[in-house]
Amino acid sequence: MRRRSAAAAILCLAGFAWPGMSSALTGAAPLEEKARAGKAAPAEQRRIRGAYLARAANCMGCHTARAGRPYAGGRSLSTPFGTFITTNITPDMATGIGGWNEEDFWKAMHEGKSRDGRPLYPAFPYTEYTKITREDSDAIFAHLQSLSPVSQKNPSSRIDFPYDFEPLLILWRAVYFKPGVYQPDSLKSREWNRGAYLVQGLGHCSACHTERNPLAVVRGAYDEDSSGAQIMGSNWYAPSLTSSAEAGSAKWPMGEIIRLLTTGVSRLATTSGPMAEVVGQSLQHLTKEDARAMAVYLKSLPESNPRPKAGAPALTEEVQKLFRQGAGIYKRHCQDCHGDAGQGAPGIYPPLAGNRAVTMNPPVNVIRSVLNGGYPPVTAGNPRPYGMPPFAQTLNDGEVALVLSYIRNTWGNRASFVTRAQVDKSREGIH
């Protein structure tokens, strides 16, 4: 990752627009909004743009409790470091950010510091938001300030020992956090740069798609190449965006990448879990141009070193016998929708043959899919999705392990066994 120069930082901090940058990064607002914005006063234009950017950054996703008032906070995020309760970012004077100004907001977004100067925990993804331009930060702030204030006092976060020891956070920041606005790469196209800005900054993709060990400094460096990671405090694995064995899209047609990002389903994959939420709340609202830019950038990411794979079992007579048992379960419960050759119905019921979500390691996502089922998100492009039934009530741990081990090793798939213990662990995973 390139870091921006100190000089540029000072310019940005002082609030100067850097001319080349703002033109390269300015995304097109949706057409109808553009038309409205064209006639509106500059302040109103900025607010409309801010609303769009806040969508792209999915601020609402974390700053809204389940079925709660939008942006009023109160959602709890369980992490190995404690439970973070998101804050109220409506302009309420007492409980929200009504008393903040643009400078305070910028300090939080860009430097990861709260209004009183204290360092923030990176559960708030300032490690990514720092790449957002001052202009965009101000626009998002203008949008937030235009909301109706909601008086809602949320409980404090409960951070566990020793992570509640502030000097540790300061040390972590010193080692792993480098503030800096995204610097366009002059050798790449404007579209690619826009995509990189969206992925690395606003979209904060690496907040999930990269191993993130805040404070656990000894456990390994914060790796900026979107290398895949178990999502903090959940039994979901966010696959690597740079590995062709996981969610790398280098070999995908552009259209399928865009379809997946904006509708939640494609012929090659279906979103579920946290990614379905991101598509439903954020990505489906991107303009065509921005969705395409994101796809251009994602497709261009170079192949990273693959994670070490747990080996596929040798096909001994004993193993074959287990696969035959798995095949029986498959025939009874799965074949109707996924087909006798794992061919599925692309775009509706995902094919299992050659499906990376099926063969991925760790197998947590595929176990979750079988246990809990689920629907891809309702989107404008897929308004009435088909779904997967939950099997937690029907199949026991051993049966889930058998059917998955079979699916992971048939129709050309090869992957490690799924064990009963792995299934059991997923049953009570944090939401």
Place this chain on the structure above:
Amino acid sequence: MKRDIPVTFLFAIALAHAAGFATAATPIEVPNTMAERVKPCVVCHGLEEKTGRGNYYPRIAGKPEGYLFNQLRNFRDGRRYYRPMALLLENLTDQYLLEMAVYFSTLEQPYPPPERVALLPAKTKLAQKLVNEGDPARNIPACTECHGQELMGTAPFVPGLLGLPRVYMIAQFGAWKSGGLMRGQTEDCMSEIAKQLTAEETSAIAAWLASQPVPRNSGPAAGLSAGMAERCAGIVHGGARR
């Protein structure tokens, strides 16, 4: 011309590779229907044999549309807590949930035979009294006042009580009492009623209801009395505080 052949060939390989699987088999044909779209629901709420699963899951076919819609939203939004339902519905919009509610409310399915429950005559009498008359001294209305004379529910928000598993009804009484069924809805009528009932009474009611045959050609009653509509304003106004 010669140069084109390898290029085309490579392109074909790239496509096959991009697709990531060898599609010799024809894709499954998927009917474009609601029945197909609610397949995830019928694993538990369908007609198939449920032996070994405690016979717990309630029947939803034919329940009033408003009731089903409220419950779907309550599950999704965490007001009614049941993790499998919350996970299943988390990505769905009100509009789509309403479509599902309409589908199940109009779905006609045969009812299961009544459960065979050995109930002492005294318990039967207790249950019948509460179901048909309530207990005015404790401000407990008769079940029939809201759930209809035939106990098949009242359109559009009140569910029927017949054709449901005994264990399901006992669990719901317990959840109403503990406040776990409708979190944050203390003003709700049913939780106040359930809190008044003793464990002996709720188990008698659940056993008696589960052992009743479902009347033929019956469905939800037309509407609530003005008194009950006022008392149970929480459900009439959508069960959701919005």
